[in-house]
Amino acid sequence: MSPLKNEVRNLFRQNDQVFDFLSKEALDGLAIREIGGDERFWANEIFWGRLGYKPKSIKANIVFWRNCLHPEDQDLEQRTFRLHADNPEKHNYNLVLRFYHREGGLVWMQVNGHLIQEENGLMKRMLLSFKEMSALKNQEDFLNRSSEMARIGYYDWNIRTKELEWSAVTKEIHGVPPDFKPDFRQALKFYKEGRSQQKITELIDRAQHFGEPYDEVLQIVDTNGKDVWVRVIGIPEIQEGRALRLYGMFQDIDISIRTQNAIRSERELYRQVLQGANVGAWDWDIDSDQMTLNRKAAEMLGYDLEVMRREGQVYWFDLIHPDEKSWVMQELMEYSVGKLHDFQIECRLRKSNGRYRWLQISGKLFQPDLHFERPRIVGIWTDIHHEKERLLSYSTFIQEAPLAIAMFDRNMRYVNCSHKWLIDYKLEGQDIIGRSHYDVFPEISEEWKQLHLRCLAGETLNREEDLFRRMDGHAQWIRWEIRPWYESKKQVGGIIMYTEDISDRKEAESKLRKSQKSFEQNFTNSAIGMAIIGPKGEWLQVNDKICQMLGYSPDELKVKTFQEITHPDVLEKDLLLLEKLNQGEIDNYQIEKRYYCKDGSILSALLGATVLRDEQGEVDHYISQIIACKE
8 A cells, every 4th residue: 555645544534624625625536745855646546537547557656647737737737836835825736737538638627735734844745636627628618719709708807906807808809919918097098988988987986885786888999999889797796895806798799789770770661560679670461472571681691682682572481491491381371360379489591601590580460550551460580599509509418418407498398308307207208398397297286386487587496305296196305406597698598407316315314214223222222242433442332231241331431442441461462353354354353352340350251343434435433242251
């Protein structure tokens, strides 16, 4: 066994700070390294397993560990290690490092270090903990790419130190180079003189003094002199009544704002319906079968409206994706004859480049009146491509998740669910997509329906254990969480529900309680002496029989160790067998012993000892059975 591994065990037993550090930090690996000297190094199997190695198959020293690091991270790790070793109070050892996996690819890990102080005050070793965060880094990269595409940046202003940080996208929106270092006063001067500059100054002042967040559309003037419309969100961080930090989002919405303004200036086909919205519009005269699109509708699909008009009548029906055309046309026809109360669908339309784009299309039926001579449907469509693609990616994730997850719309109809959901709820082979959750499970209580309504209003709810009665009378224990998912930043699209069947766990807990109760009864009423001994030999629990045999009360025994009342002639042999038991060389042992009784007499007895270990394989306690020998 590695000497460093033994040191870790000793530190774990002797140092509460080490225990706290390991409990909080060491989820995906643990290591210890020396400072100076030979720089001895040891890491546990969990860490090497994360990299695809078995410790016995490699020379797991500090050189091999460093070679597993990405070259770009090796110097960073060394600098941070030296700084932390020299002055741990000033410099933390907290890094995100990339390690090469044995089979290729990178494993991202958060690495935390904790220096161990010797009795002489010197720092000679450092504990390292590892948390794998590959999935989180991949998600972070995805979000960063999404933010760049949406032109969304961020800013972070430390009010106390006056330090201001801009993200790369924020710098790009301002037209400054990547190495530009902004300061607060300089940042304010970018806002256009007049309303925008006055408004941002007022918003920041109220955020500082009253803790008020803000969300405002303003204009800046970039370094090229161009006016740019931006959306600015600010969130103050308050501590003890004072704002210490102001951070938020900075989004380029210039194209969107200018497009909205342009459309408002155009003549709209029917103002009472369109009301100047920045959307594509269509008008279908049902009797004459004439279709009209506005310029925005054409542009959203990449067409030139004048070219479309010259080439003849254009129907957006002809652009519907083949997989959706049948049901879309059916709903439109049923709406046109009054069979449906409204018309709002989501489908894909073909763009001029042949690709398809997701749009939300809605329409309103107008019967002949003073405004219209013939019945017509006037409608709009909105680009929901990015939201829909994101939703579909969610659906793919949910479908392939190893957990029981289901996604519902606002009417609690199934949008998607994982295969585990179908298995757990015995729905395999059934097509539940589009069906109401309450039709699939008619036994759902009113309490659950109220929870769903609260979630649809924006709440995230969970419960660690809950009893669910199935229609067939079967009782099922589940752990669950429900949270809203959003179609836009403020519009709830439905609910995502996660459940875990914990019936087996609850049954095991019940059996364990019964087993513990049975053990306690047997322990207390046993005709032989029984005791539970701690790892250091202390008496943790004793029954009446052993107290009678030795002449001690339970409280008197619990302040002693078994070594104190063991005759020295057999103590060495007893401890040798105990060490073999600790090392796993034997499962139990029996030995004839002599004990010192309270009155000074000596008791000859047969001892049987068994070890019980914790989840980490360390000794938790021993069970001792003592039978007095007849003289």
